[in-house]
Amino acid sequence: MLEVQALTIRAGRTTLVSDLSFDLADGRLTCLIGPSGCGKSSVVKWLAGVLAPELRAQGSAYIDGNLQTLPQRDIAYQPQQDTLFPWLTIVENACLGLEVRGHQKRAAREKVRSLFHDFGLNGHEDSFPDQLSGGMRQRAAFLRTIVQEARVLLLDEPFSALDAVTRLRMQDWLIDRLSDRPRSVLMVTHDLYEATQMADHVLVMAGNPGRICADIPITIPRADRNEATLANIRSSLKSMLLKDTP
Numbered sequence: 372m373l374e375v376q377a378l379t380i381r382a383g384r385t386t387l388v389s390d391l392s393f394d395l396a397d398g399r400l401t402c403l404i405g406p407s408g409c410g411k412s413s414v415v416k417w418l419a420g421v422l423a424p425e426l427r428a429q430g431s432a433y434i435d436g437n438l439q440t441l442p443q444r445d446i447a448y449q450p451q452q453d454t455l456f457p458w459l460t461i462v463e464n465a466c467l468g469l470e471v472r473g474h475q476k477r478a479a480r481e482k483v484r485s486l487f488h489d490f491g492l493n494g495h496e497d498s499f500p501d502q503l504s505g506g507m508r509q510r511a512a513f514l515r516t517i518v519q520e521a522r523v524l525l526l527d528e529p530f531s532a533l534d535a536v537t538r539l540r541m542q543d544w545l546i547d548r549l550s551d552r553p554r555s556v557l558m559v560t561h562d563l564y565e566a567t568q569m570a571d572h573v574l575v576m577a578g579n580p581g582r583i584c585a586d587i588p589i590t591i592p593r594a595d596r597n598e599a600t601l602a603n604i605r606s607s608l609k610s611m612l613l614k615d616t617p
Contacts, residue, residue, distance in 0.1 A: 372394075372395060372396060372397035372434060372435060372522070372523075372555050373394065373395040373432065373433070373434050373522075373523050373555055374392075374393075374394050374395075374432070374433040374434075374436075375391065375392055375393050375394075375414075375418070375430065375431070375432050375433075376392050376430060376431045376432075376433070377390055377391075377392060377429070377430050377431065378390070378391040378392070378414065378417065378428065378429070378430030378431075379391070379428065379429045379430060379580075380410060380413050380414070380417060380422070380426055380427070380428045381426065381427045381428075382425060382426050382427075383425075386580040387410045387413055387426070387580055387581065388410040388413060388414060388580055388581045388582075389578075389580040389581070389582055390582070391410075391414065391430070391576075391581065391582060391583055392583070393574055393583050393586065395523065395555045395556075395557055396555065396571070396572070397522075397553075397555055398553035398554065398555060399555060399556070399571040399572060400546075400549065400556040400558060400569055400570050400571050400572075401555075401556065401557050401558070401570060401571065401572040401573070401574060402558050402559075402560055402565070402566035402569065402570035402572070402573050402574070403415075403557060403558065403559045403560075403574045403576060404559075404560060404561065404563065404566050404573060404574070404575055404576065404608065404612070405575060405576035405577050405581065405612065406577060406612060407561075408579070409576050409577055409578060409579065409581035410576065410580065410581035411527075411559045411576055411581070412451075412527055412559060413426065414576075414581075415448070415525045415527050415557065415559055416448075416527075417430070418432060418446060418448075418523075418525055418557070419446060419448035419525050420446075421448065434522065434523070445521050445522045445523060446521050446522075446523045446524075446525060447468060447516045447517070447519040447521035447523070447524050447525070448516070448524075448525040448527075449512055449513065449515075449516040449524070449525065449526050449527065449529055450527050451527050451528045451529070451531055451532070452532060453500075453508045453509055453511065453512035453532075454512065455500040455508055455511060455512060456500075457499065457500050457501060458499075459499075459500075460496065460497050460498065460499060461492060461495050461496060461497070461498050461499070461500070461503070461511050462480055462483055462484060462487075462496040462497065464500070464511060464515060465483045465511055465514045465515045465518065466479040466480055466483050466515075467515060468515050468516065468518065468519040469482065469483070469518060469519060472519060482518060483514065483518055484496060486514060486518060487514075489548075489551075490510045490511070490513065490514045490548075491507065491510055491544075492507060492510060492511060492514065495507065504537075505532065505533050505534070505537060506533060506537040506540065506541060509529065509530070509532075509533060509537075509541055510541075510544070512529075513529070513545065513548070517548065517552070517554075521554070522554060522555060523554065523555045523556075523557070524554045524555070524556045524557070525556075525557050526556060526557070526558040526559070527558075527559045528559050528560055528561065529541075529545075529558065530542065530560075530562075530565070531560075531561075538565075542565060542568065542569055545569075546569060546593065558570070563605050563608050563609060563612075564605070566608070567589060567596070567601045567604055567605055567608070568593070568596055568601070569593075570589055571588065571589060572586060572587065572588050572589065573585075573586075573587045573589065573604075573608065574586055574587075575587065575608065575611050575612070577611065577612065577614075584611060585611055587604065587607070587608070589601075589604060
C-alpha cells in the first residue's frame with residue numbers, strides 16, 4: 372500500500388541512508404530494527420515530513436501507486452517520547468492532530484472524548500500530563516495519533532520510555548486497537564522480542580550508510596508466538612545485527 376523508493380538522506384557530505392526501498396502492506400504492522408546510528412529514525416521522520424532542515428533527502432513515497440508530496444501524505448507520526456504539551460489537558464493534547472488537519476475544535480473534542488473509554492483514559496479528559504502514569508501518557512499519545520484516521524501510522528520506539536511490565540501491557544493493548552481498526556504501521560524498535568512478538572514483517576536495517584538488508588515475514592499467528600516458535604527467527608535477526616555492529 373505504501374512504497375518507498377530510492378531514499379537517500381545526507382547530512383552535508385555524509386550519507387546517512389543510501390538508496391533505501393521498501394513496501395508496507397495494507398493493514399499490517401512492520402517493525403524496522405537495526406543498530407543505533409543506521410538511520411531508522413531519519414527514515415520515519417522523512418516519511419512524516421519532519422526531517423531536520425540540515426538533512427537533505429532524495430527519494431519517493433507512493434500510496435496505492437500514487438506519488439505523495441509531503442502535504443498529501445496520509446500519515447500520522449508518533450515520536451519516541453509522548454511529547455504531550457504539559458500546559459494542555461489530555462483532551463486538548465489528543466485533539467491537536469485533528470485540529471492541524473483542519474477539524475473544528477468542538478468536533479475534534481467530541482470525536483476524541485468518544486474514544487477515551489476504549490483507550491483507558493475515561494475520567495482524565497481534563498487532567499494534565501504530569502498527573503498521569505507513564506502508560507496513560509503513552510495511551511494519550513496513541514489516541515492523538517490514531518484518531519487522525521491516517522492510513523499509515525509511524526511509531527518511533529513508542530515503548531522505550533516505559534518500564535518492562537507497562538511495556539508488555541502496552542504492546543498487547545496496541546495490537547488490540549489495531550485489530551479493531553487496521554492500519555499500515557511502521558514501528559521502529561531495538562527490541563527483538565518486541566519486533567517478533569508484534570510484527571507481521573521485520574525490516575532489518577544495517578550498515579553505514581544504512582540500507583535494508585532483509586525483509587522477514589512472520590507468519591506464525593500471534594497467539595502461538597513464544598520463545599520456542601520464534602527462536603529461529605530471533606537467532607537469524609540477532610546474527611544479522613551483530614554482523615553489522617562494531
